[in-house]
Amino acid sequence: xxxxxxxxxxxxxxxxxxxxxxxxxxxxxxxxxxxxxxxxxxxxxxxxxxxxxxxxxxxxxxxxxxxxxxxxxxxxxxxxxxxxxxxxxxxxxxxxxxxxxxxxxxxxxxxxxxxxxxxxxxxxxxxxxxxxxxxxxxxxxxxxxxxxxxxxxxxxxxxxxxxxxxxxxxxxxxxxxxxxxxxxxxxxxxxxxxxxxxxxxxxxxxxxxxxxxxxxxxxxxxxxxxxxxxxxxxxxxxxxxxxxxxxxxxxxxxxxxxxxxxxxxxxxxxxxxxxxxxx
Ligand code: SF4
Numbered sequence: 001x002x003x004x005x006x007x008x009x010x011x012x013x014x015x016x017x018x019x020x021x022x023x024x025x026x027x028x029x030x031x032x033x034x035x036x037x038x039x040x041x042x043x044x045x046x047x048x049x050x051x052x053x054x055x056x057x058x059x060x061x062x063x064x065x066x067x068x069x070x071x072x073x074x075x076x077x078x079x080x081x082x083x084x085x086x087x088x089x090x091x092x093x094x095x096x097x098x099x100x101x102x103x104x105x106x107x108x109x110x111x112x113x114x115x116x117x118x119x120x121x122x123x124x125x126x127x128x129x130x131x132x133x134x135x136x137x138x139x140x141x142x143x144x145x146x147x148x149x150x151x152x153x154x155x156x157x158x159x160x161x162x163x164x165x166x167x168x169x170x171x172x173x174x175x176x177x178x179x180x181x182x183x184x185x186x187x188x189x190x191x192x193x194x195x196x197x198x199x200x201x202x203x204x205x206x207x208x209x210x211x212x213x214x215x216x217x218x219x220x221x222x223x224x225x226x227x228x229x230x231x232x233x234x235x236x237x238x239x240x241x242x243x244x245x246x247x248x249x250x251x252x253x254x255x256x257x258x259x260x261x262x263x264x265x266x267x268x269x270x271x272x273x274x275x276x277x278x279x
Pocket of ligand 1: 013015021053054
């Protein structure tokens with residue numbers, strides 16, 4: 001699949017010390033500009049991945065999902081998931097799981113440890129994060145939603161991966177488990193000594209050798225495979241190639257400027273030759 005990766009908002013309920021964001025305010029992508037780009041790009045690209053921040057906090061999420069699904073994009077959305085609820089009487093705007101199940105083809109949820117304590121060493125702000133994620137996974141079994149579990153593998157949890165597997169292995173709607181090697185960018189750059197690991201390959205290979213007949217796909221996401229190999233459209237509309245080795249980005253255009261559409265799409269198609277990064 002040729003994938004467009006869009007960071008729709010920097011808003012998030014967490015402030016993880018290892019986050020790839022810079023936390024420079026609550027910025028959202030302009031919906032009209034994004035939809036115009038997606039409309040144009042659809043003849044070349046068939047998958048849309050929404051990330052953030054937390055895309056479920058994007059104020060135009062409903063419009064965007066309706067639009068992208070009408071254009072027949074395969075939609076993948078990565079979230080913490082705290083505001084997925086049928087209960088409208090909440091302090092934060094909620095997103096209905098029923099609505100998500102009609103629009104989102106793959107919902108990514110983060111689980112970074114088998115206990116609240118381990119997971120909280122990466123995803124801060126909520127001391128009961130694993131209790132919440134397990135409740136959410138159980139709740140989502142009532143809906144027709146494909147789930148991808150995203151784990152950031154770091155110094156804080158590398159020894160806990162088998163326990164995470166045991167925690168998630170019996171949920172029927174989990175289709176994929178992605179094991180991302182921690183990459184030091186954004187906020188995470190200054191905390192790289194806390195999280196970076198040297199032997200990601202051995203750790204994950206060792207885990208895989210211990211798992212037989214997993215019901216879901218387990219994917220390695222090595223940082224070298226991602227470095228300078230994908231295009232991200234930021235909330236400001238800038239299309240960038242992240243270069244974590246140098247803690248910088250290479251700018252290739254901006255979707256506000258229609259004359260850069262073809263350049264951006266050409267780079268997306270080139271980057272999708274490394275498509276295991278996204279899928
Ligand atoms: S890592 Fe994810 S959950 Fe944590 S602050 Fe960043 S966007 Fe939010």
